Amino acid sequence: MTAGNSSAQTLPAAAHAVAGAVGGAFATWMFYPLELIRVEVQKKGNTTTSPNSESDECTEQKDGNTAKESQQKMPRSESDLECFIRLYKQQALYRGASSMVTTMLISSFITFYALEVTRKSLSMLQKGNHQQKQRHVRQMQSLQKHIKFLEYILPQSKMGMSLLSSTLTGIINVFLTTPLWNGTRRIMESDVHVAPGSPKKPLREPSLWEMMNHISKDEGVLQLWHGTWSSLLLVSNPAIQYFLYEQIRVWVLGIKNDRYHRRQLVHGSRDNGHKILQLTAMEAFAFGAFAKTIATIVTYPLQLAQVLIRLRKNEVKNAGASSNGQDDQQPLKEYGGIFECLYQQYTRGGFTSLFQGMNSKMLQTVGQAAFTFLTYEQTLKLVGKVIESST
Template sequence: MTAEVFSYESLVHAVSGAVGSVTAMTVFFPLDTARLRLQVDENRKAKSTPAILADIVKEEGLLAPYRGWFPVICSLCCSNFVYFYCFHWMKASWLKSRQSTPSTDLIVGIVAGVINVLLTTPLWVVNTRLKLQGSKFHNSDIRPTNYSGILDAFKQIVRKEGVGALWNGTFPSLLLVLNPAIQFMVYEGLKRQLRRGASRELSSLEAFIIGAVAKAVATIVTYPLQTMQSVLRFGQVNTPTEKSTLLSSLQTLQGLLVNRARKHGVLGLFKGLEAKLLQTVLTAALMFLLYEKIASSTFRVMGLSSGHYKRR
């Protein structure tokens, strides 16, 4: 078991996934900026993604769509390294030499997601704060922040809000482990269908298309929870403290969902979905393409190019 935990194959998958995700996010980062503004700033009028980006550039400058790039990339790199490592390590341990199934991929994806959330949520809380710092909000109730960098953000959050604030949004994040779990289940299922039992690597077009389809399905299913996750990470919501943490989290999440639905209708829960789909689908598609190519090239150099593909 110890050998499987620290296997070279798991490390290759983790590094490939991290490099692929960082590259893809950098390319499509402005789309994520547009999505986050629409989720957090309730008074910002929903427009097409190009129109939102044009407004941000006009109000805040040419580089505003890339504000917070470094903390996001750091968080994403760590998060995807942990997720890919845990997913492939647990899958290899569980399956041994047996064929994977959709239910196996879903269960392994959920467990890997829980581990990832518990380890990396503080990074995502800080990254959300830094990404939105200095933004011009249309909602006057949002309080401005002043962080000089990642470490300063950590220090200020702990000092002013307590250590627990670093795990703001953990509850919806735990629910949202369904997102990558569904994504990997659909991706691995489509990959098996394309191969039809043959031990071959996917073409660039195949990896891009099934990566896009998998992420689109996962994003649409879980989007309302993603919106509430962004709001909670931003730290502008007062949560009840007189009850248990789990009960408070449930009530806060329910209250946010109900309030947004009352204010903006059911469609308000999907505000920013266009920008999110555009960003995540393209990012995921490019990430999986790069991941497959980096991993397959590495395994080919290791002499695992034939038998290894069948097990992936």
Template structure:
């Protein structure tokens, strides 16, 4: 019964475990995400390495500056991972109905779960990007300062001043970027099956950490140029295309931003901030997957559910 699978307790456990794991991991490595976002958005900043930009931010803005915008990011991440993990595992259970999973299934389910997640949580990520950059000392003097008092105030101001659809800024590249978690889950699930080698067993902490890191590193490097454009669009300070078609406007905007970045910085400009992003995202994803597996496993054990639920992922 598909409705039973979608509303199942197992999917809820995976969703809560994924949300808790991601929030904890992001909190630990949050300054690296701050460095990545500054490198993507503040084009005139000279510092190019993660330690250098973090030292610069602390010197210019204070010791707690690398944690600016922590609360909205954590709220967005918690909601986003809950939606993604819930959709991924409930849809996968409905699709497979007890059969063995395959990379093609993981990729398709990952893409569908990603699309649902993007459409539901996009406004939170737009607000999160604005709040995270608010009060920053930019080296690019063209950037206009904003004054949001929090998540709800930002949602209200953006809707009123820029229109409701501005809350979905960057959604087009985000929809293309559903390939990121989809690729990540395909590699993660595939490596997990290889390590188990047909035997139903719980993977060691080190194994989970390493396959989580490898999966995220590949997915991030492949999709990074689009992630940079996504950050610029969410920040909202760019010249919009006047094309009437939303699809054409989205495509033209992405193309223009990519071309302009290549003209200014060369091909490597598309990967500006990749070092910080890889450090943050790989370590965060590895720790998140480790915590997620352990929380889900412990929950199933405490609830007295069979090992089938733990290893059917």
């Protein structure tokens, strides 16, 4: 994240973590309604295309035109605008927002901290291979296998090292924050609201910690890490995002440094070595938006499958609880995995169905990422000035 910037490289990992946490929490709060709309649209769309509706339709064809009438009565998918209006009337646009902001605050802190630590550690390992060969000649026999192992697994280019550090950061983040995300999603997907004009007060929304405690007590502690393996596939999203952002950042700062030194030579002035070049707010915004756009387009079907698998599991659970032993309808089955979910989604709606709900997702996630990096860069400047003034 910080290659090519001398000031950023001297800042401790905690400074990057604080800046990233502030940026992530602020951007999440700004764009939270769009995230909630995406979840609602995906939930409604998945419900209206369940296999139960198809079996009911086949049964009703025995009565002539009954199937056509049932198709006309079948609810259509809700648009993003209609979902926004409905949530606004229900005063539920920020349902679960506190849990999401808290989760993003912790997740961003872990991400930016781990990213700095892993990047610097891998860089030191890569540089230390040749130094160890020269300094420890007598210990070569015991270290030879380890050194060769590192040479094989560590990328030799800076771009490869950046991609590896981003991937490792994503894996660390998944294992540490999956319980938080599971609790947050449960709160977001709940329907705790009161119709407009109702004199009754709405039920109190559970906090993130209460929801996590509820899951661990009722379903077991391991259920907090449900979906971890599918989330590991989605590590590709932040890995691509941070990798692209860093590469663009390094390239632009390199151009700025070259231009600065050239101006110094033209004017005959000497560079005192303390000039700090940073990305502007608009540059950070644009680069963050571009990186997130590419990452989202590439990995969106996997994200959709993760949501649909979780929603189908809830539907099967609710259907089993309300069936009361009635076997008239074909039982609803859970998806066998991500690829089965994507295949069924494709057979129902074609290629475009693999990107169901991406409109609100793109606006929400790209805007959120752009403001995250904008706030991150500005906060990092402020933290850097505070550290410099205190030393």
